[in-house]
Amino acid sequence: MNILIFGPNGSGKGTQGNLIKQKYNLAHIESGAIFREHIGGGTELGKKAKAYIDRGDLVPDEITIPMVLETLKSKGKNGWLLDGFPRNMVQAEKLWEALQKEGLTLDYVVEILLPRETAKNRIMGRRLCKENNNHPNNIFIDAIKPDGDKCRVCGGELSSRSDDQDEAAINKRHDIYYNTQDGTLAAAYFFKKLAGEGKTKYIELNGEGSIDSIKETLLSKLA
Numbered sequence: 756m757n758i759l760i761f762g763p764n765g766s767g768k769g770t771q772g773n774l775i776k777q778k779y780n781l782a783h784i785e786s787g788a789i790f791r792e793h794i795g796g797g798t799e800l801g802k803k804a805k806a807y808i809d810r811g812d813l814v815p816d817e818i819t820i821p822m823v824l825e826t827l828k829s830k831g832k833n834g835w836l837l838d839g840f841p842r843n844m845v846q847a848e849k850l851w852e853a854l855q856k857e858g859l860t861l862d863y864v865v866e867i868l869l870p871r872e873t874a875k876n877r878i879m880g881r882r883l884c885k886e887n888n889n890h891p892n893n894i895f896i897d898a899i900k901p902d903g904d905k906c907r908v909c910g911g912e913l914s915s916r917s918d919d920q921d922e923a924a925i926n927k928r929h930d931i932y933y934n935t936q937d938g939t940l941a942a943a944y945f946f947k948k949l950a951g952e953g954k955t956k957y958i959e960l961n962g963e964g965s966i967d968s969i970k971e972t973l974l975s976k977l978a
């Protein structure tokens with residue numbers, strides 16, 4: 756099973772991705788990991804990509820798309836879940852073209868829907884328990900709201916990651932994600948249109964539910 760997943764930062768995409776990956780034994784392929792693999796591994800494409808990065812330039816799609824394809828083919832023989840790519844409309848079109856050329860199927864495209872304001876609050880509301888990283892706390896999610904200013908699980912001290920409080924950086928990422936003209940949502944809608952033509956299947960999930968309810972819906976639709 757080959758799956759593409761879309762969702763804004765703050766939507767729980769990583770968590771859902773991990774659950775799907777475990778259930779279907781898929782290779783979870785994240786865009787960052789693709790770059791690390793090629794650049795760290797010193798592949799030909801990786802060397803070309805590194806030259807752009809070293810100059811502070813964006814790596815062009817002519818290099819990124821083949822890197823993605825190579826990783827899907829090498830790591831995803833038993834199926835893959837691609838996460839974090841494509842980021843824009845042009846990449847979506849090029850990826851689709853490349854998948855078809857390689858004879859790779861795209862069984863499902865998953866979109867986690869979450870209003871932009873909610874996504875931002877969820878990021879900024881994250882709190883880390885100093886006693887245990889696995890104690891989730893979020894001041895904007897009722898189910899895991901801290902107990903006052905203490906961890907809801909163990910009563911430990913809470914802190915927040917500076918990245919999560921960087922509103923400008925969050926806005927910048929969301930500007931790209933929520934752009935329905937040529938950004939990431941435009942890419943998602945490109946696949947939604949293909950699903951309308953019977954070329955893949957498109958699953959929309961309401962990201963405002965709990966992790967478990969989203970997971971249940973997702974698994975029932977994938978089956």
Ligand SMILES: [Zn+2]
Pocket residue numbers: 884885886887890906907908909910911
């Ligand atoms: Zn705790």
